[in-house]
Amino acid sequence: MEMGKISVVGIGPGGLDEMTPRARQAIENAEVVAGYNTYIRLIEKILGGKKIIGRAMMQEIERCRLAIEETLSGKNVAVISSGDAGVYGMAGLVVEMILNLPEKNRPQFEIIAGVSAVNAASAILGAPLMNDFAVISLSDLMTPWEIIKKRVRAAAQGDFVIALYNPKSKRRVTQLDEVQKILLEYREKNTPVGIVTNAGREGESKIISTLENFTREEINMFSLVLIGNSQTFVKAGFMMTPRGYNV
Amino acid sequence: MEMGKISVVGIGPGGLDEMTPRARQAIENAEVVAGYNTYIRLIEKILGGKKIIGRAMMQEIERCRLAIEETLSGKNVAVISSGDAGVYGMAGLVVEMILNLPEKNRPQFEIIAGVSAVNAASAILGAPLMNDFAVISLSDLMTPWEIIKKRVRAAAQGDFVIALYNPKSKRRVTQLDEVQKILLEYREKNTPVGIVTNAGREGESKIISTLENFTREEINMFSLVLIGNSQTFVKAGFMMTPRGYNV
Numbered sequence: 001m002e003m004g005k006i007s008v009v010g011i012g013p014g015g016l017d018e019m020t021p022r023a024r025q026a027i028e029n030a031e032v033v034a035g036y037n038t039y040i041r042l043i044e045k046i047l048g049g050k051k052i053i054g055r056a057m058m059q060e061i062e063r064c065r066l067a068i069e070e071t072l073s074g075k076n077v078a079v080i081s082s083g084d085a086g087v088y089g090m091a092g093l094v095v096e097m098i099l100n101l102p103e104k105n106r107p108q109f110e111i112i113a114g115v116s117a118v119n120a121a122s123a124i125l126g127a128p129l130m131n132d133f134a135v136i137s138l139s140d141l142m143t144p145w146e147i148i149k150k151r152v153r154a155a156a157q158g159d160f161v162i163a164l165y166n167p168k169s170k171r172r173v174t175q176l177d178e179v180q181k182i183l184l185e186y187r188e189k190n191t192p193v194g195i196v197t198n199a200g201r202e203g204e205s206k207i208i209s210t211l212e213n214f215t216r217e218e219i220n221m222f223s224l225v226l227i228g229n230s231q232t233f234v235k236a237g238f239m240m241t242p243r244g245y246n247v
Numbered sequence: 248m249e250m251g252k253i254s255v256v257g258i259g260p261g262g263l264d265e266m267t268p269r270a271r272q273a274i275e276n277a278e279v280v281a282g283y284n285t286y287i288r289l290i291e292k293i294l295g296g297k298k299i300i301g302r303a304m305m306q307e308i309e310r311c312r313l314a315i316e317e318t319l320s321g322k323n324v325a326v327i328s329s330g331d332a333g334v335y336g337m338a339g340l341v342v343e344m345i346l347n348l349p350e351k352n353r354p355q356f357e358i359i360a361g362v363s364a365v366n367a368a369s370a371i372l373g374a375p376l377m378n379d380f381a382v383i384s385l386s387d388l389m390t391p392w393e394i395i396k397k398r399v400r401a402a403a404q405g406d407f408v409i410a411l412y413n414p415k416s417k418r419r420v421t422q423l424d425e426v427q428k429i430l431l432e433y434r435e436k437n438t439p440v441g442i443v444t445n446a447g448r449e450g451e452s453k454i455i456s457t458l459e460n461f462t463r464e465e466i467n468m469f470s471l472v473l474i475g476n477s478q479t480f481v482k483a484g485f486m487m488t489p490r491g492y493n494v
Binding site: 010012013015016017018019020021022025084085086087088089091092093095096099103111112113114115116119120122123124126127128129130131132133134135136137141142143147148150151153154155157158159160235236238240241242243244 | 257259260262263264265266267268269272331332333334335336338339340342343346350358359360361362363366367369370371373374375376377378379380381382383384388389390394395397398400401402404405406407482483485487488489490491
């Protein structure tokens, strides 16, 4: 029997109208869809009677293993991530696990880019990413906290706009204070900070705060935090980083 | 007469199948479309008889001014950028120019996120962005070269994966060598470097090279260069940055 194909699909921030036709097509062509429940629910309407893998908070590795197994019986599989699958999503694990297989056992695969959370959040806030930026996840599950702090410091020194993924979780509540402390060594207290929670989904909210005060705002695991650089300003409720330096 | 609305639209990397339905809808709803010719051509099929502004290599400010002017006569206008409009695209200028108008003269506006070039390039290369990354434009038209070099150094120190936009132009050919020299102070000669040219468009190509050799490859203004961090590796022609550090 011929093996099926795996498509690793970035579904975008949430709504079907922010998912590319290419992503939707890959999901529609799949007999099996693998993804975490929160994301499966966002695309429920187009799943019809497809087999779903990994609704529960399953280990990512186990979900990938099951997805690859399905291709062995000839099924096409879509592995979904919210935003872009290549940014803290499922692309890495799927590709790595496939390439670890002996060449003759490898299913065909493709990665389909999606609208990344950082771009969705930026569009909601105004235009905060118009100059160079750094993307940092504060999750220390797989990257040591010391490395993460080093990155925050480096990004501050480089005057990058900084996008923080996974800023907080139930378990992880003090890291954001440490990040704030580091950044205040390099940036003004009134540096604009934008917080977008549930970008592009039900319950979407945005807050524009400052480096001095943002840690007191409502931030959770569905929030993305954007910290301005030395040039970022707020006007009429929008956060803006000029493209250029006034030189 | 009621004013029209401006939508700043990220059309994605190029093909219509990588443009979100929301972006497409905004373009279809517009009577006037403003954008640089290269991008207008990518979406020619859905433009019908719409009025087009700025086909020629017009100054961006002039194009924005004309777009805003159209809304005064009640027209809906879509201002397009390739990739995501919020990343080195038109979002910043449009929002800034609108907010500079007296409040009663401001047209309504929205920013519609698109699949960013860095995500499109990443999907083509494998999964190089699975850990923290920095996005830097090497264009020194509006940011002084000294600041750009400082950022390259900071990103190197932070062990970020680095995405270089505008790596080269006809006028600007030596900067990439300077960047390479800085990075070689911090990273191994054999650090993987991915180059994607015309991602998602006709003539798409990918090259996987190394930090020591990549400047000799074909790189132009339509290329995006992705430089791996200390953990990035190449396997079976794919570039991969592990999500986690082996800790």
